[in-house]
Amino acid sequence: MAGAPFPEQKTMPSAELKTLKARVTVMPKAGVLDPEGKAIGHALGTLGFNGVGEVRTGKIIELELTETDPAAARAQAEEMARKLLANTVIESFRVELA
Amino acid sequence: MNAVILLFPGTNRERDMAIALEKATGRRPTILFHSETSLPAGTDLVVLPGGFSHGDYLRCGAMAARSPIMPAVAGFASKGGHVLGVCNGFQILTEAGLLPGALLRNASLRFLSMECHLRVENAATPFTNHWQKGAVFRAPMAHGDGNYFADDATLEALEKDGRVAFRYVTPEGEATEAANRNGARNNIAGILSENGRVLGLMPHPEDLVDPLMGGTDGLPLFESIAASFATA
Numbered sequence: 001m002a003g004a005p006f007p008e009q010k011t012m013p014s015a016e017l018k019t020l021k022a023r024v025t026v027m028p029k030a031g032v033l034d035p036e037g038k039a040i041g042h043a044l045g046t047l048g049f050n051g052v053g054e055v056r057t058g059k060i061i062e063l064e065l066t067e068t069d070p071a072a073a074r075a076q077a078e079e080m081a082r083k084l085l086a087n088t089v090i091e092s093f094r095v096e097l098a
Numbered sequence: 099m100n101a102v103i104l105l106f107p108g109t110n111r112e113r114d115m116a117i118a119l120e121k122a123t124g125r126r127p128t129i130l131f132h133s134e135t136s137l138p139a140g141t142d143l144v145v146l147p148g149g150f151s152h153g154d155y156l157r158c159g160a161m162a163a164r165s166p167i168m169p170a171v172a173g174f175a176s177k178g179g180h181v182l183g184v185c186n187g188f189q190i191l192t193e194a195g196l197l198p199g200a201l202l203r204n205a206s207l208r209f210l211s212m213e214c215h216l217r218v219e220n221a222a223t224p225f226t227n228h229w230q231k232g233a234v235f236r237a238p239m240a241h242g243d244g245n246y247f248a249d250d251a252t253l254e255a256l257e258k259d260g261r262v263a264f265r266y267v268t269p270e271g272e273a274t275e276a277a278n279r280n281g282a283r284n285n286i287a288g289i290l291s292e293n294g295r296v297l298g299l300m301p302h303p304e305d306l307v308d309p310l311m312g313g314t315d316g317l318p319l320f321e322s323i324a325a326s327f328a329t330a
Contacts, residue, residue, distance in 0.1 A: 033202060033245070035202075035206070036203060084164060085156070089199060089248075090200045090202065090247060
């Protein structure tokens with residue numbers, strides 16, 4: 001891939017910097033089909049786990065942020081979720097700080 | 099006419115698209131890398147071809163929709179420019195907000211690589227004017243995430259305004275559940291933007307434009323494009 005102009009990654013050396021962890025949970029919105037959740041629910045039934053209702057799958061994305069003010073870090077993570085991490089047409093998200 | 103085909107890392111149908119466009123228009127399209135930030139002067143049509151841009155990471159098309167070239171594509175579309183997205187290109191256009199809705203995982207959870215039949219729902223567009231409304235044609239499809247989803251209000255608006263371009267149907271032209279292999283709402287295979295100049299569809303008409311490919315069912319799409327710009 002000589003010459004392929006990928007933007008340079010700006011990775012922070014985490015050991016040297018004070019950081020804050022944000023955890024973004026992305027889930028399909030109610031009413032959006034989740035065939036993967038359905039398949040998992042079906043497999044659980046096959047394994048004999050009865051009494052499982054609807055199964056929904058999603059994603060968890062952990063972010064290491066150099067912003068250490070909790071309110072500002074949360075606002076940043078929420079903006080990232082709106083702009084990229086979640087597709088709000090089909091998904092909702094929740095941000096937790098650790 | 100000057101067509102520009104965008105190339106993202108993981109795009110793999112750009113050459114098929116170039117062959118189909120050149121066959122219909124007589125002009126070889128320009129292939130433009132995603133890291134560019136502007137379109138060549140005089141661009142008439144921007145095409146986002148199929149593939150697996152950025153490995154389908156996060157969501158299909160999510161990364162590509164945030165590529166450096168995409169603000170230029172959005173600007174081009176907002177000024178009335180013509181944009182075509184096929185398969186991954188359709189996914190990128192929805193992720194970029196240039197078309198409404200989203201493409202979910204196929205309801206069967208299976209990657210579907212097969213032939214399908216499409217019905218032309220609107221033949222009065224720059225992309226479909228070489229078909230009759232209601233015409234049925236064959237098209238190859240190959241996707242894991244082609245299950246079109248939009249909320250009820252969006253779906254109603256698409257239907258009311260003639261913005262459903264193509265629907266999955268049986269060879270006889272019936273929009274049945276069995277013909278809707280990926281589970282798309284209302285059997286939707288392709289949709290148009292409000293001004294009718296942005297089209298996204300999951301199947302691959304560009305892969306059926308020559309008898310050597312097994313038929314020319316997909317050619318009217320490219321002849322329509324050529325005709326639209328010949329008279330413009």
